[in-house]
Amino acid sequence: MKNVVGILSAAAMLLGVSLAFQAAAATETVITESSFGCMHTGTKIRKTYIRHADPAKLKEAVRIFENKVEGVEYPEGTILQLVPNEVMVKAAKKDFPNTNGWEFFLLDVSATGTKIAARGEKAGNPGGTCLGCHQAGAKFDYVCEKDHGCAPIPVTDEQILAAQGKDPRCTAQ
Numbered sequence: 001m002k003n004v005v006g007i008l009s010a011a012a013m014l015l016g017v018s019l020a021f022q023a024a025a026a027t028e029t030v031i032t033e034s035s036f037g038c039m040h041t042g043t044k045i046r047k048t049y050i051r052h053a054d055p056a057k058l059k060e061a062v063r064i065f066e067n068k069v070e071g072v073e074y075p076e077g078t079i080l081q082l083v084p085n086e087v088m089v090k091a092a093k094k095d096f097p098n099t100n101g102w103e104f105f106l107l108d109v110s111a112t113g114t115k116i117a118a119r120g121e122k123a124g125n126p127g128g129t130c131l132g133c134h135q136a137g138a139k140f141d142y143v144c145e146k147d148h149g150c151a152p153i154p155v156t157d158e159q160i161l162a163a164q165g166k167d168p169r170c171t172a173q
């Protein structure tokens with residue numbers, strides 16, 4: 001009988017530990033391929049789409065971006081997107097200490113969905129690493145826009161808007 005009680009309480013303890021672990025994990029920003037879809041969801045400020053699962057935090061992210069607020073961090077979970085295949089996601093600072101928590105993504109997008117081609121602090125495109133340009137915007141929490149000090153991208157606004165309109169994951173196009 002003593003053994004049975006011992007086993008039961010050990011099992012209860014394990015269950016408690018695993019529930020606590022799940023609760024901790026649920027608050028972290030976990031990004032998989034299914035986190036991405038048609039880029040036209042979210043709030044568009046100037047040319048950038050901003051998303052956050054929590055409406056209050058979305059509002060805060062929009063406020064920072066729209067007003068070009070200096071020295072303020074975007075809430076964890078913020079997703080920024082300018083073109084269909086490049087995304088930056090604000091995760092935990094401990095996971096991405098060199099980018100103040102931002103994880104950069106290069107995606108392969110098609111009508112059937114999204115594949116992650118590269119992710120992390122070292123991800124890049126043919127123009128260089130994402131961080132290589134975006135770190136110049138550190139005062140604006142790594143957001144570049146046109147006037148935050150980043151090296152310019154070799155495409156016009158018209159080309160960016162055209163690329164946004166051609167996201168193959170948006171069926172309503």
Ligand code: HEC
Pocket residue numbers: 047048080081082086087088104105106123124125127128129130131132133134142143144145146150151152153154
């Ligand atoms: C050659 C420099 C350069 C590289 C490389 C680069 N970016 Fe950018 N990025 C910029 C500039 C400049 C802008 C602002 C463009 C504008 O607003 O017209 C920008 C804009 C963005 C935006 C919109 C928010 C903002 O910062 O203005 C996102 C999101 C973004 N880039 C993600 C990425 C990702 C992800 C990569 C890597 C796969 C990447 N970028 C690579 C320079 C770069």
